[in-house]
Amino acid sequence: MTSNVPTGAATTVARTKWRLARSLAVLRDQINALSPNRSKVADGTVGDTAHSARRSDHNPNALGVVQAIDLTDDPSHGVDNRRLAQALLDSRDSRIKYVIADSEIASGAAGPSPWIWRKYVGTNAHRHHVHISVADDPRLYDDASAWNLPGFDVAPAQAAKPVTKPVYPVLAKGTKGTDVERLQKLLNDKGAKLIVDADFGDRTERAVRAFQKAARLTVDGRVGPQTWEALLS
Incomplete structure (x- = not known):
């Protein structure tokens, strides 16, 4: 999707021919470097079937670029989704379209009420991860500059904690949640x-x-x- 294509518009780009916006790959690499053992169970890039049926930055744009990423909430390893979200907003980075965490959303400079949290009414409250969408302009979404994350760091003890293997309940037909x-x-x-x-x-x-x-x-x-x-x- 180029800057003149509607955000999240469904495209005919094959799901096998997509890539993540370079700015988001850089962000993910920075978070992984800060917390190499963080959980990635709720990480996400390209959308699933449900996403493809609606407008979403998780869908590849007209150029096959995914403009959104989800990063797992894992406070025990120093990656708290709301704290990371706030650091992104505090950065005032021009690449940010919007950020969602804990049932709230805040837009970047080009959106409504820039950099201010407001209620998010989508079906997914984003409590298990932070969602970051980047701007439609390729010059911005593919800007591979390092991200400034003011106030966001990971204590050495948290970074050194071993990889967490999530404990999941036994699931079977009829289970929900x-x-x-x-x-x-x-x-x-x-x-x-x-x-x-x-x-x-x-x-x-x-x-x-x-x-x-x-x-x-x-x-x-x-x-x-x-x-x-x-x-x-």
């Missing part, structure tokens, strides 16, 4: 084409069984430790 949403996103990362609706229904069960078969696990449609481990590998 945030853990199912994460499961569906992970399955989509492995090639499924699920609508991420946090509802473990028939299609999710079929996707789980297909993944278990491909991974040479017990094919029972239930998601326990072995299936989680394989999905996260």
Whole structure:
């Protein structure tokens, strides 16, 4: 999507032919350098089937560039989503289109009420990650300059903490909630084409069984430790 293409407009760019905006790749690398062992379970770039059906910066633009990234909230490793979001706003970086965290959204310089938090009314409250969208102008979204993150740092003790392996409950058909949403996103990362609706229904069960078969696990449609481990590998 170039600067004259509507934000998040659905395009015919194949999902296999996309790349992340260079500015966001730089931001992700900076956060990884600050906290190399942070959880990435809620990280996200290109959108899933649900995103492709609506306007979203997670959809590739007309040039195949994804203009949004989600970075996991992991305070124990120093990456608190709201603190990171505030640092981004405090930077007043011209590349920022908007930032979402904890049911609030704030726009960059070109948006309404720039740099001020307001209520976010979308279906995803963004409590498990911070969402960053960058401007439509390629000169901005592909600006690979380092990000200034005033007040945001990671204590050495947090940076040195070992990699966290998230503990997930056993999930099965009929389960609903945030853990199912994460499961569906992970399955989509492995090639499924699920609508991420946090509802473990028939299609999710079929996707789980297909993944278990491909991974040479017990094919029972239930998601326990072995299936989680394989999905996260």
